[in-house]
Amino acid sequence: ALPQGHPFTDVFLGWYWTSTTAAISPDHAWYLHLEGARMFYGGKDQAYLVWPVRGPRNHLLPRTGQQRCFDAHGQPIDCTGTGQDGEWLTGTPWPEPRFKTVGDGVLDRLTGLVWWPxxxxxxxxxxxxxxxxxxxxLNADLDERQxxxxxINELESLVDASQARPxxxxxxxxxxxxxxxWSSTTSLFEPDWAWALYLDKGATGVGQKKLPAFHAWPVRDHRPA
Structure with a gap:
């Protein structure tokens, strides 16, 4: 599930660990599957692959929201020297306040997206x-397309990895x-399925398009007055 033309070799089509603990179950951590691009969490005592990264801390991706560190049993620990997400705090810092009511929606000042309230x-x-x-x-009722x-990336941008339920x-x-x-993004691994955000966990998964399984949450771009 990597971009076409990527330069990486020996990529295993399986699970790769992240440094981010799963807030819903702190003895688990998030991992990513590089065949289907699914993201979920597994027990920290399990064995999966590792893909190191380096670069500037304040890069294009936003911070996950996680600021604490946890051991393999889910107990809070000092972050110093752990290498965990809560120690590095990489990514763009969140604005304060992050959310603001604008007209008919709620503006996320981190992304510039306006969500149905x-x-x-x-x-x-x-x-x-x-x-x-x-x-x-909804757009037809408003007589405009907005x-x-x-x-799925827009949905996932709302997630705070330090929180659960929601x-x-x-x-x-x-x-x-x-x-x-539901997201508007089709799973190219199985095109009769589409990506979805599991808001209680903060996980991304997929659902079969023909089944009435999930809900809709409209979004639009912010248009400053």
Missing amino acids: VGDFTPEPVTWGQALARVRD WRLPG ALPQSAPFDNLMDVY
Whole structure:
């Protein structure tokens, strides 16, 4: 699940560890599967692959939100010398305050995206096609095209890796949140499936497009007055 033309060799199509503890279960850490691009968490006593990285701390990717460190049993420890996410704090710092109400939505000042202000835009689970259609209908009602079903990277940008149930920043002002949200991104590993965000855990996964399994959460670009 790497970009075409990448220069890497001997890439194993399996799980690679991250340095980020899973807030929902601190004796687990997040890992990424490089065949299907799925992200989930596994027990820290399990064995998976490692891919080192280096570079500037304040790079294009935002911080995960995690500021503490945990041992293999999920107990908090001093971050010094651990090499964990909570020690390095890499990525773009979050603005304060991060969220701001703007007209008909909530602006995430980190990404510039405006989110529908409540999480129950579709109170009942819908299929992927229905999720796309509901957002199209919203734009028709407003007589303009602005809201869209978010891509999986946009959905994942909301996640705070230090939180669970939901895995959102504590300052997030959204009400009536659901567990899982459809993205507009098809899984190229299985094109009859699409990516989704599991909000309780902060994990990304996939769902079969034809099943009414998940919810929709519209997003739009910010248009300053």
